[in-house]
Amino acid sequence: MPERQSGVLLGDDQTPSEGSSEEEMIAGLRAGDEAQATRFVRANIGWMRAVAFRLLRDDGLADDCVQDALIKALRNIGKFEGRSKLKTWLHRITVNEALMKLRSRKRLEEDLIDPLLPDFDENTCRIEAPWTRRISAEEILSQAERRQLVLSKIGELPESYRIVLMLRDIEELDTAEVAEALGITEGNVKVRLHRARAALKKLLEPLLRGETP
Amino acid sequence: MKGAMLRKLPLMITCREFEDFLLDYMEGSLPTRQRRIFEVHLAICRECREYLAAYRETIELGRQAFEDPAANPPEDVPEDLITAVLAARGGDPKG
Incomplete structure (x- = not known):
């Protein structure tokens, strides 16, 4: 488990003086x-x-x-x-x-995510516009605006992918734990996680490229 | 053109194959030989290099969004919810 979950008996606001072991x-x-x-x-x-x-x-x-x-x-x-x-x-x-x-x-079924996945040409070369203008997100949006935008884009992910992204990247369960919780194979967890991240990248590209989100 | 060239070279992978390795590479679980093949592709492919950088930044942005306390519900939990839990714990089991 992640450090923020482990080694903590009670809630984060619990003080030792209140508590028993x-x-x-x-x-x-x-x-x-x-x-x-x-x-x-x-x-x-x-x-x-x-x-x-x-x-x-x-x-x-x-x-x-x-x-x-x-x-x-x-x-x-x-x-x-x-x-x-x-x-x-x-x-x-x-x-x-x-x-x-x-x-x-809602059933956590395989929702359509293909339109958000990376693009390749007929020679299996990646199609990726040059990142000539990459700027830091902090430069264009306030922390609150950035948070809202990212949360909103995560919310646009198909549910079966969003939940894997949340469990792995945010709740910090490991692959085996996510597989067990969702009743799917570890290989399937990895595929969904990668697709979810790739899709989120595409959704956040206007922000990352310094364009209007 | 680059894809056709890469397929003919030994120890070279295409961008699509790079994509298949990506998660394991980031988790540090690629065997040494595959990691080297992955890194050779990374060194010669501008598109995959930039893609990986943006992919990493995306993960970080997601984490940062949830680390912000404002992304979570208020810490002061409604008292009636606490009361309901304490009252229900001895009742009819749900699970």
């Missing part, structure tokens, strides 16, 4: 300690909701997702084997719940 918290949860359960929920619900929102892009669905994920975690805390950090375990539960919500909303 991870082992104490888990023991408390297993024993049905109400106070520990409340602290556990309060400390983790914020970042879990952010993960759910990034994947689902819908406030209501994200709230449903995080609620189901936390309930599942609390009910299954006895099965947590301590092989990973608690936060890593919670992250996986949240991702899986979000994927279940996505599947119920």
